[in-house]
Amino acid sequence: MSQRDGIKAYLAQCAEAMEAALAHSLPAEWDVPQKLRDAMQYSLEAGGKRLRPALVLAAAEAAGGGKTHRDQTMHVASAIEFIHTYSLIHDDLPAMDNDDFRRGKPTNHKVFGEAMAILAGDALLTHAFYLVTQAASIGGLSADTALAIVGDMSRLAGAPGMVGGQVADMLGEQGITSIGELEYIHLHKTSDLIVFCVTAGGRIGGATPRQLELLSAYGRNIGLAFQIQDDILDLIGDERKLGKKTNSDVEQNKVTYPFLIGLEESKAQVERLTQAAKSAILDAELASPERLLEIADYLVQRDH
Amino acid sequence: MSQRDGIKAYLAQCAEAMEAALAHSLPAEWDVPQKLRDAMQYSLEAGGKRLRPALVLAAAEAAGGGKTHRDQTMHVASAIEFIHTYSLIHDDLPAMDNDDFRRGKPTNHKVFGEAMAILAGDALLTHAFYLVTQAASIGGLSADTALAIVGDMSRLAGAPGMVGGQVADMLGEQGITSIGELEYIHLHKTSDLIVFCVTAGGRIGGATPRQLELLSAYGRNIGLAFQIQDDILDLIGDERKLGKKTNSDVEQNKVTYPFLIGLEESKAQVERLTQAAKSAILDAELASPERLLEIADYLVQRDH
Numbered sequence: 001m002s003q004r005d006g007i008k009a010y011l012a013q014c015a016e017a018m019e020a021a022l023a024h025s026l027p028a029e030w031d032v033p034q035k036l037r038d039a040m041q042y043s044l045e046a047g048g049k050r051l052r053p054a055l056v057l058a059a060a061e062a063a064g065g066g067k068t069h070r071d072q073t074m075h076v077a078s079a080i081e082f083i084h085t086y087s088l089i090h091d092d093l094p095a096m097d098n099d100d101f102r103r104g105k106p107t108n109h110k111v112f113g114e115a116m117a118i119l120a121g122d123a124l125l126t127h128a129f130y131l132v133t134q135a136a137s138i139g140g141l142s143a144d145t146a147l148a149i150v151g152d153m154s155r156l157a158g159a160p161g162m163v164g165g166q167v168a169d170m171l172g173e174q175g176i177t178s179i180g181e182l183e184y185i186h187l188h189k190t191s192d193l194i195v196f197c198v199t200a201g202g203r204i205g206g207a208t209p210r211q212l213e214l215l216s217a218y219g220r221n222i223g224l225a226f227q228i229q230d231d232i233l234d235l236i237g238d239e240r241k242l243g244k245k246t247n248s249d250v251e252q253n254k255v256t257y258p259f260l261i262g263l264e265e266s267k268a269q270v271e272r273l274t275q276a277a278k279s280a281i282l283d284a285e286l287a288s289p290e291r292l293l294e295i296a297d298y299l300v301q302r303d304h
Numbered sequence: 305m306s307q308r309d310g311i312k313a314y315l316a317q318c319a320e321a322m323e324a325a326l327a328h329s330l331p332a333e334w335d336v337p338q339k340l341r342d343a344m345q346y347s348l349e350a351g352g353k354r355l356r357p358a359l360v361l362a363a364a365e366a367a368g369g370g371k372t373h374r375d376q377t378m379h380v381a382s383a384i385e386f387i388h389t390y391s392l393i394h395d396d397l398p399a400m401d402n403d404d405f406r407r408g409k410p411t412n413h414k415v416f417g418e419a420m421a422i423l424a425g426d427a428l429l430t431h432a433f434y435l436v437t438q439a440a441s442i443g444g445l446s447a448d449t450a451l452a453i454v455g456d457m458s459r460l461a462g463a464p465g466m467v468g469g470q471v472a473d474m475l476g477e478q479g480i481t482s483i484g485e486l487e488y489i490h491l492h493k494t495s496d497l498i499v500f501c502v503t504a505g506g507r508i509g510g511a512t513p514r515q516l517e518l519l520s521a522y523g524r525n526i527g528l529a530f531q532i533q534d535d536i537l538d539l540i541g542d543e544r545k546l547g548k549k550t551n552s553d554v555e556q557n558k559v560t561y562p563f564l565i566g567l568e569e570s571k572a573q574v575e576r577l578t579q580a581a582k583s584a585i586l587d588a589e590l591a592s593p594e595r596l597l598e599i600a601d602y603l604v605q606r607d608h
Contacts, residue, residue: 143446
């Protein structure tokens with residue numbers, strides 16, 4: 001099995017574990033309106049690559065606690081899918097991107113109505129924090145570590161993180177002229193949650209402060225590389241493999257990396273960011289860095 | 305000074321401290337789009353009675369830690385105003401209640417647009433959890449206690465709490481026929497956050513598990529009494545004192561306590577709930593229960 005097949009199998013395994021965890025995510029004994037449960041569950045189970053939870057698991061393993069702290073890691077990995085899912089539901093709303101479909105399925109508000117979609121998003125976001133407290137309540141994770149994870153999550157998903165990136169994206173539509181502005185958007189809209197994934201996994205696995213810093217650098221770099229690769233695939237990707245139309249950025253006049261710096265320089269940039277991410281991981285001297293290194297390569301070599 | 309004047313002065317003092325804390329709530333050094341800061345700040349500063357933070361402060365004092373843990377308490381009190389404020393912004397959206405004004409000021413989406421209002425709400429909710437972690441990071445509050453507060457907040461503000469109540473309210477509009485259904489809505493839409501306020505204050509003040517249970521009972525009862533009193537004031541209140549039109553519930557065909565059980569029985573119910581709340585506090589044998597007892601009386605005697 002090639003390295004590439006190995007990481008694909010690993011990611012598939014993580015995704016499968018995640019699907020199982022998300023299938024019964026709200027405690028059954030809670031007295032919650034069924035329609036709200038349905039709306040939350042609909043989007044949680046709407047698929048996706050589950051890359052973020054895989055990064056939590058891979059980082060926990062890298063730092064040395066992936067096997068001993070499997071249940072705690074899964075709780076935090078679920079939490080990040082809750083955050084990611086809420087952000088997609090709110091993003092798709094008529095007042096935002098006004099999307100009727102996501103991954104081939106009708107968006108949440110098309111199925112449950114706008115009001116329910118807003119509230120389901122709010123409930124998903126709120127429950128993400130509950131899941132982190134649960135990671136500590138099952139034992140094996142100190143309250144200090146869990147609280148640090150809550151702090152990271154609220155910062156990196158909030159105003160100075162993901163939400164700030166979404167606001168900048170919204171305000172900047174059509175008007176972006178510099179790489180600096182575009183980078184601000186991607187660093188916050190995409191990289192911040194990825195930084196959260198790998199540092200949370202690192203914290204659970206017992207990473208040192210210096211290792212957490214290097215994991216952050218890894219997350220920032222692969223997040224940005226991932227986003228530029230998305231821009232590149234939209235321009236030159238295979239529609240059948242991508243499962244969506246290409247050239248949508250050009251049609252929507254979206255300012256992208258290839259638009260600002262050209263296709264070749266964008267590819268070179270992805271390569272540089274990937275190398276920087278891998279260097280950070282090597283510098284961190286983690287117990288088992290292999291999966292994180294493979295994921296960095298996988299993200300840049302992917303064709304969908 | 306009468307007891308009533310005393311509690312009014314106390315609440316005014318709490319509200320003033322809260323206004324000061326909310327005036328610079330997001331760290332100034334964070335790189336956050338100015339428009340997002342403005343949108344969050346606009347609604348945070350849009351006034352209101354600030355009853356919820358006062359309940360956090362009063363409960364912390366009652367349990368014995370109000371003075372020694374003033375800064376920690378203020379952080380958690382701010383957090384609850386962030387949650388309350390986000391819920392109002394999302395509630396006012398066109399897809400929800402579609403309100404153009406709140407407390408005489410244009411609602412958030414009327415000033416900043418719908419997309420920004422959704423994102424400002426998301427950012428406020430997320431930052432509430434950050435504020436709780438800050439209560440611990442300044443010292444004097446254990447990570448265990450802060451994490452328990454995070455757990456309570458995510459549960460009581462989330463799907464099994466406030467959001468669940470809002471969903472039930474939305475689904476039940478016009479169709480509610482029983483007190484049980486109406487009670488579910490108010491217990492979750494209103495009481496759950498009040499339960500959070502007094503138990504969070506209690507936790508900071510060092511309350512025992514039994515005291516926390518009795519504080520919860522107090523919160524449930526005054527939350528429900530507050531809501532029934534609102535229904536009563538809408539029917540027989542003084543428009544000038546209320547600052548809004550009365551009889552709006554009748555005009556909107558809203559199902560209320562007076563509608564279901566009559567005005568006199570509603571008043572009796574408010575009285576019973578207030579007594580039950582005060583009994584719980586007396587049973588709890590807290591160090592300084594006075595303010596909590598006075599607040600229970602104040603809520604039922606209020607005319608606006």
